[in-house]
Amino acid sequence: xxxxxxxxxxxxxxxxxxxxxxxxxxxxxxxxxxxxxxxxxxxxxxxxxxxxxxxxxxxxxxxxxxxxxxxxxxxxxxxxxxxxxxxxxxxxxxxxxxxxxxxxxxxxxxxxxxxxxxxxxxxxxxxxxxxxxxxxxxxxxxxxxxxxxxxxxxxxxxxxxxxxxxxxxxxxxxxxxxxxxxxxxxxxxxxxxxxxxxxxxxxxxxxxxxxxxxxxxxxxxxxxxxxxxxxxxxxxxxxxxxxxxxxxxxxxxxxxxxxxxxxxxxxxxxxxxxxxxxxxxxxxxxxxxxxxxxxxxxxxxxxxxxxxxxxxxxxxxxxxxxxxxxxxxxxxxxxxxxxxxxxxxxxxxxxxxxxxxxxxxxxxxxxxxxxxxxxxxxxxxxxxxxxxxxxxxxxxxxxxxxxxxxxxxxxxxxxxxxxxxxxxxxxxxxxxxxxxxxxxxxxxxxxxxxxxxxxxxxxxxxxxxxxxxxxxxxxxxxxxxxxxxxxxxxxxxxxxxxxxxxxxxxxxxxxxxxxxxxxxxxxxxxxxxxxxxxxxxxxxxxxxxxxxxxxxxxxxxxxxxxxxxxxxxxxxxxxxxxxxxxxxxxxxxxxxxxxxxxxx
Amino acid sequence: xxxxxxxxxxxxxxxxxxxxxxxxxxxxxxxxxxxxxxxxxxxxxxxxxxxxxxxxxxxxxxxxxxxxxxxxxxxxxxxxxxxxxxxxxxxxxxxxxxxxxxxxxxxxxxxxxxxxxxxxxxxxxxxxxxxxxxxxxxxxxxxxxxxxxxxxxxxxxxxxxxxxxxxxxxxxxxxxxxxxxxxxxxxxxxxxxxxxxxxxxxxxxxxxxxxxxxxxxxxxxxxxxxxxxxxxxxxxxxxxxxxxxxxxxxxxxxxxxxxxxxxxxxxxxxxxxxxxxxxxxxxxxxxxxxxxxxxxxxxxxxxxxxxxxxxxxxxxxxxxxxxxxxxxxxxxxxxxxxxxxxxxxxxxxxxxxxxxxxxxxxxxxxxxxxxxxxxxxxxxxxxxxxxxxx
Ligand SMILES: Nc1nc2c(ncn2[C@@H]2O[C@H](COP(=O)(O)OP(=O)(O)OP(=O)(O)O)[C@@H](O)[C@H]2O)c(=O)[nH]1
Ligand code: SF4
Ligand SMILES: [Mg+2]
Numbered sequence: 001x002x003x004x005x006x007x008x009x010x011x012x013x014x015x016x017x018x019x020x021x022x023x024x025x026x027x028x029x030x031x032x033x034x035x036x037x038x039x040x041x042x043x044x045x046x047x048x049x050x051x052x053x054x055x056x057x058x059x060x061x062x063x064x065x066x067x068x069x070x071x072x073x074x075x076x077x078x079x080x081x082x083x084x085x086x087x088x089x090x091x092x093x094x095x096x097x098x099x100x101x102x103x104x105x106x107x108x109x110x111x112x113x114x115x116x117x118x119x120x121x122x123x124x125x126x127x128x129x130x131x132x133x134x135x136x137x138x139x140x141x142x143x144x145x146x147x148x149x150x151x152x153x154x155x156x157x158x159x160x161x162x163x164x165x166x167x168x169x170x171x172x173x174x175x176x177x178x179x180x181x182x183x184x185x186x187x188x189x190x191x192x193x194x195x196x197x198x199x200x201x202x203x204x205x206x207x208x209x210x211x212x213x214x215x216x217x218x219x220x221x222x223x224x225x226x227x228x229x230x231x232x233x234x235x236x237x238x239x240x241x242x243x244x245x246x247x248x249x250x251x252x253x254x255x256x257x258x259x260x261x262x263x264x265x266x267x268x269x270x271x272x273x274x275x276x277x278x279x280x281x282x283x284x285x286x287x288x289x290x291x292x293x294x295x296x297x298x299x300x301x302x303x304x305x306x307x308x309x310x311x312x313x314x315x316x317x318x319x320x321x322x323x324x325x326x327x328x329x330x331x332x333x334x335x336x337x338x339x340x341x342x343x344x345x346x347x348x349x350x351x352x353x354x355x356x357x358x359x360x361x362x363x364x365x366x367x368x369x370x371x372x373x374x375x376x377x378x379x380x381x382x383x384x385x386x387x388x389x390x391x392x393x394x395x396x397x398x399x400x401x402x403x404x405x406x407x408x409x410x411x412x413x414x415x416x417x418x419x420x421x422x423x424x425x426x427x428x429x430x431x432x433x434x435x436x437x438x439x440x441x442x443x444x445x446x447x448x449x450x451x452x453x454x455x456x457x458x459x460x461x462x463x464x465x466x467x468x469x470x471x472x473x474x475x476x477x478x479x480x481x482x483x484x485x486x487x488x489x490x491x492x493x494x495x496x497x498x499x500x501x502x503x504x505x506x507x508x509x510x511x512x513x514x515x516x517x518x519x520x521x522x523x524x525x526x527x528x529x530x531x532x533x534x535x536x537x538x539x540x541x542x543x544x545x546x547x548x549x550x551x552x553x554x555x556x557x558x559x560x561x562x563x564x565x566x567x568x569x570x571x572x573x574x575x576x577x578x579x580x581x582x583x584x585x586x587x588x589x590x591x592x593x594x595x596x597x598x599x600x
Numbered sequence: 601x602x603x604x605x606x607x608x609x610x611x612x613x614x615x616x617x618x619x620x621x622x623x624x625x626x627x628x629x630x631x632x633x634x635x636x637x638x639x640x641x642x643x644x645x646x647x648x649x650x651x652x653x654x655x656x657x658x659x660x661x662x663x664x665x666x667x668x669x670x671x672x673x674x675x676x677x678x679x680x681x682x683x684x685x686x687x688x689x690x691x692x693x694x695x696x697x698x699x700x701x702x703x704x705x706x707x708x709x710x711x712x713x714x715x716x717x718x719x720x721x722x723x724x725x726x727x728x729x730x731x732x733x734x735x736x737x738x739x740x741x742x743x744x745x746x747x748x749x750x751x752x753x754x755x756x757x758x759x760x761x762x763x764x765x766x767x768x769x770x771x772x773x774x775x776x777x778x779x780x781x782x783x784x785x786x787x788x789x790x791x792x793x794x795x796x797x798x799x800x801x802x803x804x805x806x807x808x809x810x811x812x813x814x815x816x817x818x819x820x821x822x823x824x825x826x827x828x829x830x831x832x833x834x835x836x837x838x839x840x841x842x843x844x845x846x847x848x849x850x851x852x853x854x855x856x857x858x859x860x861x862x863x864x865x866x867x868x869x870x871x872x873x874x875x876x877x878x879x880x881x882x883x884x885x886x887x888x889x890x891x892x893x894x895x896x897x898x899x900x901x902x903x904x905x906x907x908x909x910x911x912x913x914x915x916x917x918x919x920x921x922x923x924x925x926x927x928x929x930x931x932x933x934x935x936x937x938x939x940x941x942x943x944x945x946x947x948x949x950x951x952x953x954x955x956x957x958x959x960x961x962x963x964x965x966x967x968x969x970x971x972x973x974x975x976x977x978x979x980x981x982x983x984x985x986x987x988x989x990x
Binding site: 548549551560561564568569571572 | 795797818819821822825842872879881910912921922925926962963964977979980981982983984986987988990
């Protein structure tokens with residue numbers, strides 16, 4: 001296929017605006033997937049994605065399309081996630097494309113990630129195709145939305161295609177627009193091969209599978225290849241395209257998107273962002289790779305069973321192949337033994353990583369409370385960065401603690417401004433300005449400590465706005481804060497993994513709440529377990545978990561031991577999810593208790 | 601098929617009750633009186649299948665449990681017992697027990713039972729307070745228990761058990777103590793005390809879920825248990841199992857069979873049995889049970905009867921776990937290390953070195969040269985041990 005007949009594009013949008021559904025219709029219209037095999041959000045192939053109805057991973061698929069001009073085109077589509085925590089997936093996908101379809105929900109209009117993703121596409125100089133989706137909805141306002149977009153993009157509202165991805169209206173118009181407006185790839189077919197690794201995953205038979213976009217040259221099945229950054233050489237086990245399942249081919253031409261099964265059994269050699277070239281007479285300069293993203297949130301991940309530590313390390317390595325935003329390093333905790341400090345783009349990301357590790361690698365993991373990255377200036381002038389409360393130096397050598405602040409934008413219908421402002425005040429946010437999107441909707445600009453955003457800000461924003469508000473944020477800078485470490489003592493021993501850093505003003509209130517939560521969460525043990533919250537030597541709050549006195553099953557009738565064993569086994573499973581800290585069993589929920597302190 | 605030699609214990613399940621108690625999750629049904637005759641026919645058939653499969657099998661205990669077995673007539677027991685005697689080798693002096701509702705125990709009935717060979721009665725007293733009995737929807741009142749006990753003594757029953765329940769909503773230490781004292785005044789030979797379990801699907805569970813009754817308080821239940829242990833001890837009873845006390849020599853031999861993990865064929869709907877290396881259970885619904893035994897043709901060899909629904913071969917590790925789970929309930933006898941070694945070829949302590957160490961350090965188990973058993977503290981926390989063993 002000549003480059004003239006290739007189009008590479010991503011579908012981007014705010015969460016739930018219909019990207020994956022639009023991809024479904026394209027797969028059907030191009031007969032990439034038969035009607036019989038079709039099911040909703042087909043590209044959301046992970047169980048987790050299906051259960052939650054959310055795209056987590058970008059997925060690439062190749063389609064063949066016979067256009068109205070009578071010519072056959074190859075379309076490489078990349079469906080992307082809309083959730084803010086997965087924007088790194090979007091930016092990497094965009095780098096493999098020449099164009100992007102910006103989907104906007106006709107009833108909701110422009111939301112926070114509509115703009116955020118739009119800017120990502122513009123940064124890459126991509127051709128943008130705005131599409132207005134869900135026009136079948138009774139509340140759809142396609143005209144108003146088109147106007148909104150016109151103001152934002154400076155392109156005429158006339159070119160915006162109204163569609164219903166659900167009902168399949170307007171899909172062909174979108175495909176035709178892609179052919180006409182998205183430029184074909186322009187790489188030099190005769191230059192030495194340069195293919196960008198934009199994603200990967202691990203396959204136990206074929207090793208590391210690299211997802212590539214060929215920018216220059218061509219790739220053949222028998223070629224001996226080299227990764228430029230790691231200088232690792234290999235003969236591919238297989239090369240192929242996604243259609244949408246992996247299908248082997250003999251060549252990948254310039255401009256195409258596909259995969260290379262590298263055969264690497266370890267994950268070190270092949271990194272997302274690296275460039276693949278030929279081992280002999282290859283290119284020497286890599287393509288511009290990716291900026292590593294900065295993690296926002298950090299938490300300790302520990303195997304509930306200490307013996308699973310090597311498995312957890314293995315699982316993190318492999319998962320990182322499929323989640324390039326994931327970073328981690330070994331960490332030891334007095335309470336939890338050996339584990340890892342893991343960095344995430346947000347709380348949802350953290351939740352997803354934990355679930356993927358547990359499901360895909362069959363592990364039981366205990367996650368500690370999420371923390372941001374603090375800067376500590378010591379009395380000797382030294383600056384240290386810490387991403388865990390346990391790393392905080394002794395109070396006596398701290399001169400100041402700085403915490404990250406964010407710029408945030410809250411998109412909301414006007415009627416919720418009041419409750420949102422109340423929330424912002426509670427969370428120590430500083431008001432900046434209000435911008436009017438149209439007559440009904442505004443963007444509120446604030447600055448806020450990141451630590452407040454990661455706790456429960458998003459959930460509370462949703463409830464303050466009946467689900468209508470959306471949120472985007474960017475790093476602003478570090479500021480000195482009046483911060484203290486809140487230690488939690490279980491059975492008179494401080495538990496490093498339960499410590500948190502809080503604003504001094506909140507310490508008392510949070511300490512009290514935390515203790516009353518922990519008192520309910522920590523199951524009774526054979527003995528009384530005192531729990532305390534303290535800052536420095538000062539105990540703020542204390543409570544006792546009463547001793548367990550009775551743990552027997554009721555009458556077992558007629559010698560029915562089978563039922564009894566089943567009950568015991570069920571209880572045992574529940575216990576497995578707890579971590580022994582000293583002689584006390586502590587459940588996962590205890591570590592997450594601080595996320596829901598303001599519930600009532 | 602392997603036969604375990606020696607004496608066995610036969611359990612017969614009688615699934616009928618006049619009314620259903622509010623806490624009850626046993627396989628028991630009210631308002632099925634019309635089925636009783638057919639049921640006895642079916643039960644006789646099942647006993648025959650078991651007996652014919654193992655000619656000459658020795659029995660040393662026979663136990664009619666329920667449900668409310670005292671709803672059967674002397675004539676019906678006669679049929680069942682004569683079938684048993686015809687097909688099994690019932691050792692002389694065997695323990696033959698009946699679970700009974702006090703209301704059913706009048707003098708003629710008791711005399712008839714004695715004549716049929718019954719020598720042990722287990723009477724469901726549950727509480728000495730009218731309002732508590734009403735909460736349970738028990739059909740007897742407190743006087744009925746006293747009347748039944750004295751009538752049973754007059755009829756010649758020398759071995760009487762009384763059941764009490766504790767740890768239920770609105771029960772207080774005061775009412776519990778009164779129940780215990782009144783029960784002791786009736787001078788039973790054996791006492792069973794059951795902590796109330798709130799079972800799924802019972803009215804009691806619904807009431808608690810709807811907030812109409814308070815949840816049982818485990819701490820209070822533990823205090824009640826301690827009080828009972830004191831009172832019974834002072835009254836000359838010896839505890840021999842987590843929930844059971846007896847005057848010396850009056851331990852329930854049938855239940856000991858379970859706790860020692862020795863074989864017991866179980867028959868009747870919803871019965872459990874263990875014999876021939878197989879653990880099994882039978883059809884729950886009386887109607888279906890009757891049907892199965894009526895329509896069945898072909899040769900069944902026990903432990904499979906037409907009523908069997910689940911049958912599980914128990915391998916050696918399984919048998920070891922069962923032996924521990926049951927045996928550790930025996931507070932006095934515990935696990936006899938020599939007997940265990942003889943049965944399984946290994947010492948119980950060296951079989952679970954880490955766990956045994958831990959439990960004894962935690963004060964839950966006492967390990968002597970001859971025995972492994974629960975400590976006083978371990979009695980109410982036994983699940984902490986059992987959970988690790990399954
Ligand atoms: N009425 C209507 N609903 C639609 C349309 N397109 C998508 N939806 C629904 O909107 C919801 C979200 O659709 P998805 O395709 O999963 O949205 P997405 O943009 O891929 O979501 P994320 O990947 O999680 O960001 C689903 O319930 C779809 O059925 C449409 O044209 N009309
Ligand atoms: S008498 Fe026993 S079996 Fe019958 S309903 Fe009451 S508790 Fe259940
Ligand atoms: Mg999607």
